[in-house]
Amino acid sequence: MMLNLGPQHPSTHGVFRLVLWLDGERIVRAEPHIGYLHRGSEKLCEREDYTQIITLFDRLDYVANLNGELAFCMAAEKLMGLEVPDRAWYVRSILCELNRIASHMLFYGVYGLDTGAMTPILYGFRERERIVLLFEAVTGARMMHNFIRVGGVKQDLPEDFVQRVNKLTDELKRGIEECDQLLTNSELFLARTKGVGSIDGPTARDYGCTGPVLRASGVKEDVRVSEPYGIYDRFEFGIPVGSNGDCWDRYYIRVEEMRQSLSIIEQAVKQMEPGPIQAKVRRIARPPKGEAYVRTESPRGDFAVFLVSDGGDKPYRVKVRAPSFANLQSITHMLRDAYIADAVVILGSIDIILGEVDR
Amino acid sequence: MTTPQEKKPAKPERATHRREPEVPVAPAALDERGKALAAILPQVFSGLDVQISAAMDEVVLAAKPQDVPAVCRIAKEDPRLDFDYLRCLSVVDYIERLEVDYHLFSLDKRHKMVVKTSVPPDAANVPTVSGVWRGADWYEREGHDLFGVVFDGHPNLRPLLLYEGFEGHPGRKSFLFHEYDEW
Numbered sequence: 001m002m003l004n005l006g007p008q009h010p011s012t013h014g015v016f017r018l019v020l021w022l023d024g025e026r027i028v029r030a031e032p033h034i035g036y037l038h039r040g041s042e043k044l045c046e047r048e049d050y051t052q053i054i055t056l057f058d059r060l061d062y063v064a065n066l067n068g069e070l071a072f073c074m075a076a077e078k079l080m081g082l083e084v085p086d087r088a089w090y091v092r093s094i095l096c097e098l099n100r101i102a103s104h105m106l107f108y109g110v111y112g113l114d115t116g117a118m119t120p121i122l123y124g125f126r127e128r129e130r131i132v133l134l135f136e137a138v139t140g141a142r143m144m145h146n147f148i149r150v151g152g153v154k155q156d157l158p159e160d161f162v163q164r165v166n167k168l169t170d171e172l173k174r175g176i177e178e179c180d181q182l183l184t185n186s187e188l189f190l191a192r193t194k195g196v197g198s199i200d201g202p203t204a205r206d207y208g209c210t211g212p213v214l215r216a217s218g219v220k221e222d223v224r225v226s227e228p229y230g231i232y233d234r235f236e237f238g239i240p241v242g243s244n245g246d247c248w249d250r251y252y253i254r255v256e257e258m259r260q261s262l263s264i265i266e267q268a269v270k271q272m273e274p275g276p277i278q279a280k281v282r283r284i285a286r287p288p289k290g291e292a293y294v295r296t297e298s299p300r301g302d303f304a305v306f307l308v309s310d311g312g313d314k315p316y317r318v319k320v321r322a323p324s325f326a327n328l329q330s331i332t333h334m335l336r337d338a339y340i341a342d343a344v345v346i347l348g349s350i351d352i353i354l355g356e357v358d359r
Numbered sequence: 360m361t362t363p364q365e366k367k368p369a370k371p372e373r374a375t376h377r378r379e380p381e382v383p384v385a386p387a388a389l390d391e392r393g394k395a396l397a398a399i400l401p402q403v404f405s406g407l408d409v410q411i412s413a414a415m416d417e418v419v420l421a422a423k424p425q426d427v428p429a430v431c432r433i434a435k436e437d438p439r440l441d442f443d444y445l446r447c448l449s450v451v452d453y454i455e456r457l458e459v460d461y462h463l464f465s466l467d468k469r470h471k472m473v474v475k476t477s478v479p480p481d482a483a484n485v486p487t488v489s490g491v492w493r494g495a496d497w498y499e500r501e502g503h504d505l506f507g508v509v510f511d512g513h514p515n516l517r518p519l520l521l522y523e524g525f526e527g528h529p530g531r532k533s534f535l536f537h538e539y540d541e542w
Contacts, residue, residue: 035520043505043529047536078415079385205443205466208494221466290385292415293462293473295446306449306462311382319449321462329497358520 005343007036013110014354018331018347022340030335030343032328037358045318050076050150050285053315058144060320060356064103066095067298068356069148072318074229075294075307076150077279079287087275088152089231094165094268095138095147097261101172102131103299104254107351108179111251114348115192120183127175134168137161150285152278165269169262176258184252193247197334197346200245207333208326211301212253213350217245223297234271235264247349254351257299284313300324300351322356387413392470396440400472403437404430417462418472424485427461427476431491434463434474441465442472445488448498450506452531457483457508478508480531487513505530 006017015036021029041060045053057068070092077084109124132142137158139145147154158164183189199209201217214221222239224232240256242249289311295304301323308317327350334346389397397418400411407430410421422430434442442463451458461474478485487510489495499510500519507528510516518525527534 035518035522038520040529043534043536081385203493206493208445208492219466226466226469288383288385290415292385293417293447302446304447304462306447306460308451309385317449317451319447319451321447321449325497326494329494 003340007033013348013352014357016352016354016357018343020335020340020343025339025341027335027338027340027343030332032331034328034354034357037354039359041359042318042320045315047314049313050287050315053318054148055144055146058146060322060359061298061300061303061324061353062143062355063106063353064099064299065143065145066092066099066148067296067303069145070096071294071296071298071303071305072307073148073150074296075292075305076285076287078292078294079290079307079309080150080281080285082151082279082281084152084230084279085276086231087156087272088277088279090268090272091153091157091277092148093231093235094265094272095135097264097268098131098134098165098168100261100299101258102128102135104258105131105179107254107299108183108251111348111351112183114344115189117183117186117189120179123175123179123182127172127179130168130171130175134164137164149278149281151281152276156277162269162272165265169266169269172258172262176255176262180255184255190248192342192345193251193349195244196247196342197338197349198244198246199330199334203333204245204330207330209301209330210323210326211297211299212250212257213301213327213330215240216242216249216253218243223295223302227295229294229296231268235267237261237264247345250349250351254299286311286313295321298323300353300356301327303356320356320359322359324350324352324354324357328352328357385415388416389413389418390416392468393418396470396472399439403433403439407433414473418470419475420472421475421477424459424476424478427459427474428486428488428491430474431461431488434472435491440472441468443467445492445494445498446471448488448495448502450502450508450530452480452506453477454480454532456480457506459485459502459508461488480507483508484511485509486511489513504528507531 001022003020007015017033019031020027041056054069057072058065061068105124105128109121112120136142139147201219204214204217220241237260240253287309291308293306295302304321306319310316407426412419434440442465444464444466446462446464449460456477457480458477464471499513502508503516504518504521
């Protein structure tokens with residue numbers, strides 16, 4: 001039997017269509033269809049100048065906006081050979097790690113819904129709201145921040161930032177523990193996720209999976225460590241690695257990552273010192289001719305930008321390597337021989353953002 | 360349906376793309392791993408017609424289109440290279456040629472390389488590498504969608520990001536933007 005899931009379906013996390021071929025309750029073959037959200041972002045980048053493009057990158061991964069902005073700005077900086085001031089890097093790192101927690105909190109809540117638990121979304125959104133309120137104080141926007149600039153950040157942090165972020169980390173610490181206790185070891189949740197949708201390390205590598213999906217399969221790979229960028233070599237943090245590569249591992253790695261991100265934020269706040277927040281850049285940036293490929297670790301994995309410049313004030317070509325795009329490919333493997341009831345659980349565990357899949 | 364190409368460009372062309380009179384070039388600067396990799400590449404690919412150079416911090420290996428699967432197979436399976444992770448597969452339109460870039464990375468050895476190949480835009484055929492890395496599948500479909508590069512031997516080259524029946528290749532420079540003025 002052929003079954004069509006989506007494109008409008010509450011649990012497809014956006015506009016995504018999945019065609020399933022079934023034998024009884026077992027999935028024989030799955031075929032994902034994407035592209036419903038294709039806006040031609042890469043092509044649009046070719047007609048905007050470097051400052052304008054940042055807003056386009058906000059809208060790729062729309063729950064981790066700052067991480068997207070960072071990747072693009074880093075690519076331009078690499079071409080121009082810019083030295084970004086220390087304080088700017090601390091501001092970026094703190095905000096990006098907060099964004100990672102916010103993104104994982106959304107995942108946590110939505111994943112609860114996917115597995116049939118109603119309460120986690122309330123807890124997840126409560127914690128996320130705290131972070132979003134701080135973002136609003138810093139950048140002026142809850143989601144589409146447009147804050148990171150080529151060579152630095154838009155403006156310095158508000159005066160009471162350290163105070164607020166310290167209060168926030170305390171609250172988040174408690175919040176994460178609460179969330180963890182609520183869902184992680186729940187009997188029903190374990191039954192839905194343990195041993196479901198397994199993918200082993202070599203296969204995950206072959207598909208180009210990155211981030212929590214790859215780490216859940218036991219591969220210790222994190223761009224912040226394997227190709228450290230910015231000031232990530234100044235922090236001590238662990239990389240959680242799973243062993244079974246099933247849905248529960250993918251879920252728990254994200255919970256663990258939130259704790260690690262909190263520790264990075266605490267270290268960064270302690271180390272941060274006053275200073276300039278913007279390198280000297282011409283008002284209209286014109287990077288030299290060449291091509292730069294920059295990898296960053298977004299909440300979903302290896303978010304990379306391939307930027308080709310011909311020396312003009314607009315890029316010649318921008319290619320976005322979106323982690324969800326590669327991770328989503330592996331769903332055909334994960335769904336094979338799974339039960340139809342687990343399809344949504346498996347899809348949710350990849351944590352796709354269709355904005356960056358379709359671009 | 361009407362594609363943007365069929366719409367008349369009524370207005371005279373504006374110079375929208377401003378450049379420096381003399382364009383500076385970003386310098387190549389390989390790190391230690393990159394230098395070590397560039398040193399062993401001629402040995403590894405001794406039987407094939409490849410050129411080795413560098414762009415920024417990446418080692419660049421230029422190959423002929425028909426050699427791409429062989430090059431990629433060696434890159435993945437040779438223990439000295441061990442490129443098990445296809446970071447990205449992108450197409451760049453240089454008008455007189457289309458360039459296909461395969462960004463590779465080794466998760467264990469932590470070195471990186473780009474394989475590049477160029478094809479003419481009117482006969483853009485490159486053999487597929489989806490048999491080497493399974494992850495290449497969607498990237499190649501995307502490249503076919505947006506740039507019209509035909510990846511020969513690909514099991515399923517149907518549109519991925521665009522809808523069935525879309526005409527033209529929107530990634531190419533010849534595919535115009537909709538005409539509108541910002542005020």
